[in-house]
Amino acid sequence: MDKTTAEELRRAGAAEGARLNLEGIAKRFDGGSVAVSALDLEALPGEFVVLVGPSGCGKSTTLRMVAGLEAPTEGRIRIDGRDVTALGAADRDVAMVFQDYALYPHMSVARNMGFGLRRRGASREETRRAVAEAARILELDDLLDRRPGELSGGQRQRVAMGRAIVRRPRLFLFDEPLSNLDARLRISMRTEVKRLHARFPTTTLYVTHDQTEAMTMADRVVVMNAGRVEQVGTPMEVYDRPASLFVAGFVGSPPMNLFPARLEAGALHAEGRRILPDVPAGLPDGPVMAGLRPEALRLADPGAQGAMPARLDLLEPLGAETLALWTAEGLGEVWVRHDARARLAPGLRAALTAHAADLHLFDPGTGTALRSGAFENRSAPLGSPS
Amino acid sequence: MAARPLLWLLPIALVLGTVYVIPVADVVRLSFSDATLLRPAESYGLSGYAAMLEARDLGVVLRNTVVFTVASVVGLQLAGLLVALLVARGDRRGLPGMTALRTIVLAAWVVPGVANGIIWQTLFSEAPFGAINSTLALIGLPRVAWLSDPEMAMVSAVLANVWQGTAFSMVVFYAARRAIDPRLYEAAEVDGARPFARFVYITLPQLKGAILVNTVLVTIQTLNTFDSILALTGGGPGRATEVLSLHIFNRVFYNYDLGGGSALALVLVAISTALTLVYIALLGRGRT
Numbered sequence: 001m002d003k004t005t006a007e008e009l010r011r012a013g014a015a016e017g018a019r020l021n022l023e024g025i026a027k028r029f030d031g032g033s034v035a036v037s038a039l040d041l042e043a044l045p046g047e048f049v050v051l052v053g054p055s056g057c058g059k060s061t062t063l064r065m066v067a068g069l070e071a072p073t074e075g076r077i078r079i080d081g082r083d084v085t086a087l088g089a090a091d092r093d094v095a096m097v098f099q100d101y102a103l104y105p106h107m108s109v110a111r112n113m114g115f116g117l118r119r120r121g122a123s124r125e126e127t128r129r130a131v132a133e134a135a136r137i138l139e140l141d142d143l144l145d146r147r148p149g150e151l152s153g154g155q156r157q158r159v160a161m162g163r164a165i166v167r168r169p170r171l172f173l174f175d176e177p178l179s180n181l182d183a184r185l186r187i188s189m190r191t192e193v194k195r196l197h198a199r200f201p202t203t204t205l206y207v208t209h210d211q212t213e214a215m216t217m218a219d220r221v222v223v224m225n226a227g228r229v230e231q232v233g234t235p236m237e238v239y240d241r242p243a244s245l246f247v248a249g250f251v252g253s254p255p256m257n258l259f260p261a262r263l264e265a266g267a268l269h270a271e272g273r274r275i276l277p278d279v280p281a282g283l284p285d286g287p288v289m290a291g292l293r294p295e296a297l298r299l300a301d302p303g304a305q306g307a308m309p310a311r312l313d314l315l316e317p318l319g320a321e322t323l324a325l326w327t328a329e330g331l332g333e334v335w336v337r338h339d340a341r342a343r344l345a346p347g348l349r350a351a352l353t354a355h356a357a358d359l360h361l362f363d364p365g366t367g368t369a370l371r372s373g374a375f376e377n378r379s380a381p382l383g384s385p386s
Numbered sequence: 387m388a389a390r391p392l393l394w395l396l397p398i399a400l401v402l403g404t405v406y407v408i409p410v411a412d413v414v415r416l417s418f419s420d421a422t423l424l425r426p427a428e429s430y431g432l433s434g435y436a437a438m439l440e441a442r443d444l445g446v447v448l449r450n451t452v453v454f455t456v457a458s459v460v461g462l463q464l465a466g467l468l469v470a471l472l473v474a475r476g477d478r479r480g481l482p483g484m485t486a487l488r489t490i491v492l493a494a495w496v497v498p499g500v501a502n503g504i505i506w507q508t509l510f511s512e513a514p515f516g517a518i519n520s521t522l523a524l525i526g527l528p529r530v531a532w533l534s535d536p537e538m539a540m541v542s543a544v545l546a547n548v549w550q551g552t553a554f555s556m557v558v559f560y561a562a563r564r565a566i567d568p569r570l571y572e573a574a575e576v577d578g579a580r581p582f583a584r585f586v587y588i589t590l591p592q593l594k595g596a597i598l599v600n601t602v603l604v605t606i607q608t609l610n611t612f613d614s615i616l617a618l619t620g621g622g623p624g625r626a627t628e629v630l631s632l633h634i635f636n637r638v639f640y641n642y643d644l645g646g647g648s649a650l651a652l653v654l655v656a657i658s659t660a661l662t663l664v665y666i667a668l669l670g671r672g673r674t
Contacts, residue, residue, distance in 0.1 A: 030480075069572050089575040096576045102569035106591040115587070116577035163577070173576075 017203030025075030466555020495553035503617025562596035
């Protein structure tokens, strides 16, 4: 994709995208199970919003309700202010990329891509031109006469995206589109989707269970769990200021180290040890769930104040950095991110330390964040935890 | 372990040999003979085939066969497809009674052909108690000569055959319809396809294989149908509904002409085989 393409697309009236509003939508299935409960979300025109969460958290159901493939039990869906809740999928100007691509097996690539335009009344000639252009952008020119069955996984994925962009919809929906690809292809397609969005700033709702995908692609991440939104924010907000234990444990690879602890007179105690002395005041004494990111822990002199004796159990060298699993007094098992050049070996005995400023604290009962690291100077998250 | 397929294939080869190959070989032998039902073959020759080609009624019988078969096959496909799609749709929507509907349709299938003929003969009866004519009269429509008019008799025979055979087509189409990936319909819906467009662009192309296979099977079944016609019209009035299989039955069991009947039976086998080859060729082309 070159610059001319982007300009051509703009000239051709490429949509900037719609504003999407979900107002208290809920989905209960006939059996009584609740897939989504009272979900509020706004996607601004051109925004790339990623819904992320473990399987069964309601993210795909939410996407399907936006597509019009599933009717919400409660709530309203608005596209550009217009209430589309009662409209079928065919009447909403959305395009969707399915997890298993759902290409029409009996049609050529060109017909697959042109089908939506033809159904919406475009002439044969218009369709041919639009398909050729989309094929050029996605480098599918040579495959237009093939059937989906003759394509590789990556090619099918590109055809599915081509089918979506060829219509220039106001809203793009992606349902775990990369999960059927192998790891290498997934990373390159990730880049391709992102690049496509940069050239073609259509409002996008993207569902994935892969937090790395969510972090790398999103303008804003919506972390979902058990049918509810746990947190909405930019990738860095969600990473730096997880609103709940769930988000802290879900976002980040490896995830945040979490351990039960107590606040006593402004200091953090765990397993009878005083771990961090100067936790900023303002919180009452009592039990808490404490969290430290792997990069917040460092090696320390065993004699230093607050240093926790630890034993190295496992090493995961990643090239640029090395992840190590330590068992530390007071913390239990913790992942620590080390410089790749650090001299480490399993069985090593050393001490770990952290800054109180990097500490996350959560209410052990409700799981909500009480305090989030050294990030007070950042703006508050856009979304509100529910 | 060495593979010894022949040993394992032997039992089924024996069964098939006994049940199929020997009788067919015997029909081939009889077709070249002057055997009748009353006495075995005395001489062999082509006289049976010669007589067959000279027979004046063969043209009428073949014409009847073509009309009956084409009309039945078209009717069976349409009715089977319609019921299958209705049931599949009912299933998807979780409507009650879909299993009952399927069972009712299947019930027609297990009715023996002769019983089917008798059932429809009663329904089509032109006597005052004839169910269909009484109903027509009730709503002020003229009575129809279902069985006594030569052209209507063919319509009646086709109707009875379609009623009975719909279940088979339905089972084939129902299975094929359920095998279609529901995502395709969702993708088409998002693409803006209305229900009719989804039927034309997704359902029909996806059912192409089933339609072709079903056409082969239903054509062969229909070609071999004689029992329901025998009970319904006996081939009449005149020869208006006498199809090839019924003609063979009549020739062997009323005229005792075993040699001639065998020759005609081989013609039927040849037609069925030829049709099968045509459809297999179509099937192959449909894949590329």
